[in-house]
Amino acid sequence: MDAAAAGAEMRGAAAKAAIRAERFAALRRNSAFISGAAILGFWVLAAIFGRVLSPFDPEFIDLEATALPPDGTYWFGTDPLGRDVFSRVMFGSRQILVMAASATVLGTVVGVALGLTAGYFKGRLDLLLMRLLEAISAIPVIVVALVAIAALGGASVPLTIVIIGFVFSPIIARTVRAAVLAEAELDYVAAARLRTEGTRHILFREILPNVMGPIIVEFTVRLGYAIFAVATLSFLGVGIEPGSPNWGSQVAENWDNIFAGEWWATLAPATAIATLAVSVNLIADGLLEAFES
Amino acid sequence: MMRYTLKRLGLSFVTVAIVATVVFFLTRVLPGDAAKRILGRDAEPEQLAALREQLGLTRPLLVQFGVWIGDLARGDLGDSIQYGMPVSEILLPAIGYSARLAGFAFALIVPVSILAGVVSALRRGRPIDRVITVGGLSTAVIPEFVWAVIFVLLFGVTLEWLPVTAFPDDPSAGTLEYLRHLLLPSLAILLVLFGYIARITRAGVIEALDADYTRTAVLKGLPMRTAVRRHVLRNALLPTIAVIASQIPYLIGGLVAVEIVFAYPGFGSVLLDAVSQRDYPMLQAAVMLTSVVIVAFQLVADLLFAVLNPRIRTAVAE
Numbered sequence: 001m002d003a004a005a006a007g008a009e010m011r012g013a014a015a016k017a018a019i020r021a022e023r024f025a026a027l028r029r030n031s032a033f034i035s036g037a038a039i040l041g042f043w044v045l046a047a048i049f050g051r052v053l054s055p056f057d058p059e060f061i062d063l064e065a066t067a068l069p070p071d072g073t074y075w076f077g078t079d080p081l082g083r084d085v086f087s088r089v090m091f092g093s094r095q096i097l098v099m100a101a102s103a104t105v106l107g108t109v110v111g112v113a114l115g116l117t118a119g120y121f122k123g124r125l126d127l128l129l130m131r132l133l134e135a136i137s138a139i140p141v142i143v144v145a146l147v148a149i150a151a152l153g154g155a156s157v158p159l160t161i162v163i164i165g166f167v168f169s170p171i172i173a174r175t176v177r178a179a180v181l182a183e184a185e186l187d188y189v190a191a192a193r194l195r196t197e198g199t200r201h202i203l204f205r206e207i208l209p210n211v212m213g214p215i216i217v218e219f220t221v222r223l224g225y226a227i228f229a230v231a232t233l234s235f236l237g238v239g240i241e242p243g244s245p246n247w248g249s250q251v252a253e254n255w256d257n258i259f260a261g262e263w264w265a266t267l268a269p270a271t272a273i274a275t276l277a278v279s280v281n282l283i284a285d286g287l288l289e290a291f292e293s
Numbered sequence: 294m295m296r297y298t299l300k301r302l303g304l305s306f307v308t309v310a311i312v313a314t315v316v317f318f319l320t321r322v323l324p325g326d327a328a329k330r331i332l333g334r335d336a337e338p339e340q341l342a343a344l345r346e347q348l349g350l351t352r353p354l355l356v357q358f359g360v361w362i363g364d365l366a367r368g369d370l371g372d373s374i375q376y377g378m379p380v381s382e383i384l385l386p387a388i389g390y391s392a393r394l395a396g397f398a399f400a401l402i403v404p405v406s407i408l409a410g411v412v413s414a415l416r417r418g419r420p421i422d423r424v425i426t427v428g429g430l431s432t433a434v435i436p437e438f439v440w441a442v443i444f445v446l447l448f449g450v451t452l453e454w455l456p457v458t459a460f461p462d463d464p465s466a467g468t469l470e471y472l473r474h475l476l477l478p479s480l481a482i483l484l485v486l487f488g489y490i491a492r493i494t495r496a497g498v499i500e501a502l503d504a505d506y507t508r509t510a511v512l513k514g515l516p517m518r519t520a521v522r523r524h525v526l527r528n529a530l531l532p533t534i535a536v537i538a539s540q541i542p543y544l545i546g547g548l549v550a551v552e553i554v555f556a557y558p559g560f561g562s563v564l565l566d567a568v569s570q571r572d573y574p575m576l577q578a579a580v581m582l583t584s585v586v587i588v589a590f591q592l593v594a595d596l597l598f599a600v601l602n603p604r605i606r607t608a609v610a611e
Contacts, residue, residue: 135311140546
């Protein structure tokens, strides 16, 4: 590499760093993003330290204190088995966060690989991917998951993660593909080809860093959908082991009691799902704004 | 237009064929021995053999696939394992109920979302715009059953304004009473879908507002109200059609949870039942019918879009 090229590369790196700093500053000014990050941060802490931070053991059954309304001791009341609702909600954040995040990571990794290859090579692979995407989008995510769970025989957390990830991957692939189609026409890709760089180098070292923006945004949006899907599946009682400390199952377990006026054990986990989903959405919104401007 | 219609029809057919292959793979190939899955580990060998015979599992996979596709094409959905009667006798009435709920929900969602999108675009940057765009997308990420919990608590249990089940106890109840029961489930679905439709409508209206033809209309002295009605809305609502069709899968997916919450005897309840009972013929039929409905809606939306927008029609045909 000669001096001029090295200089150009350094200027390019400096410009990139400046853009990154600007985006970061824009995010810090965005109050919606900050509140989203704060709520998500709270739930992540609850997922990690929930057992320690909770006043009671989430599984402890106290038959002397069943179905108590919220008070100073039991902040969110107790359920009909006498378990502390607040502790159960704190601890319940773990499963939904782990499941949603793993499914999204899986879907993103597969989707990015598919999207990069489809967008770069085009042709038959691209055509096949697009048809497959259309077929998958012709069945609702929940329905695909239900059928796959029935077919594979059961309620297992890893299986549900794989299913959601699999359903998401073509959707992520479409976003990546669109971004790659635009990037592949640019001079730097042609330059890399002239330098006789290998395909893998061009895809992962040249193009991938330049399409990270859309990938990050898509990842956050999908994370929101994954929370939606995991919560709904666990509410329906499929895709997780029965009795799991999961917000969706907690809502389902206590649903009938709201007609007896015992609303707290249902409302608390339902509200928790809502705050988590909205927080991820606020983050996605902020990222989209930062990357678009 | 003919060529475009044929091409679009062909693509829909390919999509349904891929779905059929995936469904067959999921329900016949993946479970291994479907008979064992259905009857459990302790089943008697004779029972297993009989069920395999009944399901046609003894024949080669490719033959099974051919027979299944042939039956589907003739409208024969097979026999339900759990009920021992034709799938269609259970599934079709349930789909009828779901169609009523979905239809009512849709009749609320479409005008409300379009109105919100238009208001938001006309008040671009003002607080009401922020509320509609940010609020609409935030309500969309909260699952339907969570909305259902909140609505039932608020309007059903606390205020006692609306019924907490979607199906009237009295079967002779009039249409109005029926719709009153459908209102809460429809609202739960509305909050999940309205944000996207409003956002696309907003984008379309803003684009049309900024277009030269709108400027010309205003400059030639048309009142703003007339310019919006005659020029802006006609152009802006085109993309909305496409996005409304793209929401149909979410609508149907949302029905599953909503029907469970509100104890509604629709497609979602049947599907969930079929999953827990491993009723594979019922599952296959339910998923195939879902995908056919969704693909049909998308086809109609695309054709409608092309009829209303000649630029698309010719571009695709060439």
